[in-house]
Every structure is written in C-alpha cells, then in structure tokens.
Amino acid sequence: TALRAYAAEGHPPDVVVHHANRLLMDMETDLFATCAYVDVDLEEGSAWCVRAGHLAPVLRHPDGRTEIVEAEGGPPLGVMRQADFPMSPLRLQPGTVIALTTDGLVESAEADIDAGMDRLAHELARLDPAHLGLVADALLVGARRSDDIALLLMRYDGMAVRPLRESWTVWRVPEAVGHARRFTRRTLRTWGVPAQGIDAVLLVVSELVTNALVHTDGRVRLDLTLVNDRLRVAVADASPRTPVKPTSISWEATGGRGILLVEAMSATWGTVPVSGGKQVWSEIALGG
Template sequence: MAGACLIGWDRPHDFGPDERALLTACAGLAGQALLRAHSFDAEHELVGMLQRTLLPRRLPRLPGAVAVARYLPTTAGLEVGGDWYDVIPLADHHVALVIGDVQGHNAGAATLMGQMRTALRAYATEGHPPDVVVAHANRLLLEMETDLFATCAYVDVDIEEGTAWCVRAGHLQPVLRHPDGTAEIVRAEGGPPLGVLGQAEFPMTPLRLLPGTVLALTTDGLVESPGTDIDAGMDRLAARLAAADPAHLGLVADALLTGAHRGDDVALLLMRYDGLAVRPLRESWTVWRVPEAVRHARRFTRRTLRAWGISQDTMDAALLVVSELVTNALVHTDGQVRLDMSLVNHRLRLAVADASPRSPVKPTSIGWEATGGRGILLVEAVSAAWGTLPVSGGKQVWADLVPDG
C-alpha cells in the first residue's frame, strides 16, 4: 500500500459499477505515481550524496594564496555529472589546481570522476611534474576500458617563486586576472582529452603570477549555452572577472555563477596569489658517495646555519639529524643523495632525498645488543616533527627544528 485516499459525500451514496471502476483505476494510478516519486527522491538523494562524497569537503589553507571553489549540478535529470575540482598541497610551497569534466551525466560519470580525481591526486603527491601526472592519468583511463573520456586542466603553482606550469587535456583555457584589473585568457598549449590516445603528449605552458593575480579554472557549463559560442562565453567570463573585486574571492565566485545556464554541470575554481610574506632561505648539497661524505655534509650544514644566524644548540641538533639521515641514505640506498635545507617562519627543515621509494621504519623497541635502528629514534627525539615524502620515484626524509629565539 502506497497511501490512502478518502472521497466523501454529504449524504448516503451508492457506488455504481462505473464509479467503482473509475475510482479503482484512479487509486491505482495515484499509487504508482507516489511510488515513482518516492523512488525518484531516494535515487536523487543517493546520487547527490555520491556527488558530495566524491568532491572535496573543504579546500586546504594555502600559505601565500587563497582558493575557493563552487559546484552547481545540472537541473536536468538526476542532477549528477562528471565535473570535479581539487586543490592539492605539494612539497616546497607548491600547490596543484585541478579541474576536469568526465563525459556524461549519470552515476557512471560521477564514479569515473571520483576515480580520476583520486588518481591525479596520487600521481601529484608522488612528486611527478605536471605533464607526467596528466600522462599517467591518461594511461590509467585507457586501461580502465571505459567508453567515457575526460577533459582536465592541471596547474602546478610555485607559491614561493610566483610561477606556474599549466597542462591541458582537451579542457578550457585558464583565465588570469592581473593586479592592474585586466583579464587574460591564457593561450596554453593542450593535448587531447584523457582516455582517447595512448601515445598522447601533454605540453606544459609557463605562467607568471604577480601578487594579487587571480587564476580561474572552470568547466564548459559556465561558458557554453545554446545559441552562444564558447569563445564568446570565455570572453564574457574574462570581462566579469576583470570587473570583480579580488579581495573577496568567495563573492567573486558567486558573481561569476550568476545567470549560469543550468543545462550542464558547472565547476569553478579560483585562486588568488598573494605571495609569501617572508621568502624562505634555501640551500642544497649533492652528497657524493665517498668515504668522508657525512663529514662533508656536516661541514656544509654548519657553514650554512652560521650564515643564517642559527644558535649553537639548534646547530648541534641539526648536525645530528644530518649525520643520521645522510648515513641512512648512503648505507641503505643506491644512486644520488641530496641534502636540502630551508628556513621559513622560524622553522628549519632538513631533508635528505634518495632514489629508493622505501620509507624508513621506526623500530618499536631496541635491545642493548641491536646494531641499527637508533638513527630514526634520535631524529625523532631532537626534531619537532619528521616524515617522508615521495619524490620522482624516490623519497625525501625530512625533519623540522624550531630554532631558539
């Protein structure tokens, strides 16, 4: 039973055969309509939950930049599609901005969107350059043997230097709003959509960002509508972005979405580049595999930290960390070893990169007879924090110290 319908008269009424047949048929049609409505509501809630789960719940806070995003589902059908966006913090004050669109408007497109977003995030955090990240995603989509394809724009921004590399896979061009109020549609080179060609190339286009620059990435639902050329839509987006106040990025995003045609999904990602208030101090040293390699690394560390004005107590801890990390890299890995040091916001980071992807394991307990395993425990004891990052097929083991004063 889907429900009950009561029909009443002011006085006693006898139902004839025709009335009974009519009322029975109406009740059956009404019951079917109610069941279909309940089924549609349940399916609508399911796909809406799927969409919300696959998109980021919140964007990360970025040093030297602010990012906001908006997503509007289509008003047609189940209101679920393949548009997505992501903001991925990377090492050394880099951040990856990603926006994409999977073909179709159904649960299959949304599921594939989630897989592509996860894959791009994984490839990016492994430390690959932008063109390699997109190429890996293209290969993955081809191996999934789906009939769907996807477009994507990937921008790797160096917050410290104010530079960026843009890679497009069949997607719309980025739009830049410069600090002087002018807007520019970036003519970035592009490759084919993901999942189309196995040997596709995805060229990188350099971008220059001055403090106050706003970078806008969007999907075609915002700039394309029936009877309107997509180039005209991009010009309109650039003009509206130029007229907006970049100080309130959330209001800018809302204004850009005003009047958007809802026949397609719309994803919008904005980032305002402000630049770092204090530029980090950085130095690097290539560790050669010679008998006195650790002593050379310690001497380089001591000379650099003295130039930076680091106290003796912090320097002693830093020398211990460098000795342990460099020794572990030389003993347990092959290939090149590099020591990187940086000082930013009163935090000293010491990092040693090698060619092995295997991370060091902290022992749970060490007996008096053990000959190894104490190095990581010593690093943990003298550091404020430590960890590992994947870097282009290898890893980087880092430790942070907080200098006195």
C-alpha cells in the same frame, strides 16, 4: 586519483597528464575526461599549464585586467594513446587570480563557450579579489544547472620572506656524514643561525644521511631550507621505500633509533616520493 598519484611522485605537469592518459587508455573502457593542470611555483611567481581538451585558465591581473590564457592543449584523456600535452608558461605577479572552470559554467543553449569565457573574464575583472569566496559566489549566480559545474580560484600573493636554500651532494665515502655535518654547520653560520640551535640540526642531518647511505644505493642529496625561524632538512635518495619507525627497541639493540631521534628533535617530519625515489624531511623550530 591517478593525477594526484603521479604528481606526488614528483613528475612535471606534462608527464603527469601523459601518464594519466596512458592509464585511462589501458583500462580499455569508453571513459574519457578533460583536464586542466596548473603547477604553481609560489616562490618564483611562475606556473606551467597543461590542457587536455579542457578550458584554458583565466587570469585576473593585479591592475584588474583579465586574460584568457592562450595555452596549447592536447585531446581529452582516454582518446588518443600517443597524444602530446605541451606545457605553457604563466607569469604571476602578486595579486594575480587564477580561475579554472568547467563548461557547465560558461556554455548554454543561448551562448557558446567562447562567449561564455568572455563573460567570465568580464565578471572576474569587475569583482574585488580580496575575498575569493565572495568572488566565487558572484560568478556562480545565475549559472544554469543543466550540467555539472566546477570552479577553482587561486590568488597568488607572493612571498613576504624568500626562503634561503642550499644543497649538498653526499658522496659515498667513509667521511660522508662528517662532510654533510660540516656543510650544514657552515651554511647555518652563514645564515646567522644561533649556535645553540645548531646541535639539534646536526643530529638530524647525521641520522637522515646515515639512514640513506646504509639502506639505499645511488645518489644522496641533502637540502637545507630556512624560512623565518623554521629550518627544513631534507635528504633524497633513490629508494622508494619509506623508513619505518620501530614500535619497540630492546636495550641491547645496536640500531633502529635513528628515526626515533629525528622525531624527537623535529617539530614535524615525514617522507614524500620524488622522481622514483623519496625524500625524508624534518622541520626544526629554531626560535626561542
């Protein structure tokens, strides 16, 4: 739960694991836990691995070769307060399978962990990665049940369409919203978005940027991402407070309709924590 919470705040993997370790130490119990954390960038085909006393990932490359990743590691969580948890880079080609497991799968009275990891890598090499459920079943056949077993498999398939991305830093000037609208209109025209779809996007941009400028301090950033016919508008600010959708607005009210307009114009919208602040996002379907 702690790892998920720190990851949701937008921290890099080494910071997430460091914070989780500190939290466990502060609990002043005899508890400890091992951890393997892999953060995958699906667009770039890259990943970062952090280990805390846990087994390294096993990679199955597209040509069938397997590799036990030589990733540096730190001690288990809850053992040393000043522990270091270095990040190790991974390069993924489309078709690569990442396997993470616990020692219950690879260690037994007859074989040590190293032999068990070699056996896992050999089995993974001979299996067809097209159906990961069948791969998992095959790897678990004959596993001893004297210890808990966890197995996680992921296949990186690459991206058929690379997203188009542009960002704009919103300066706190009287014309800030107008500048954001002009940036958005210019970007969408460059991307070939039809003119009839731009007005709805500009309205969402206006409301999200205005909300950030009025209700927060510090830097505001506008991000646009286009994948196929779906546009994501995201505005990040320095406040962790999530915007609240009003339940009712009287006819004479002069404010409070911004989030309702965003909801009406969006296929979906939401907010996520980002590095001490938040990002409010909206996805708009541009297709007919």
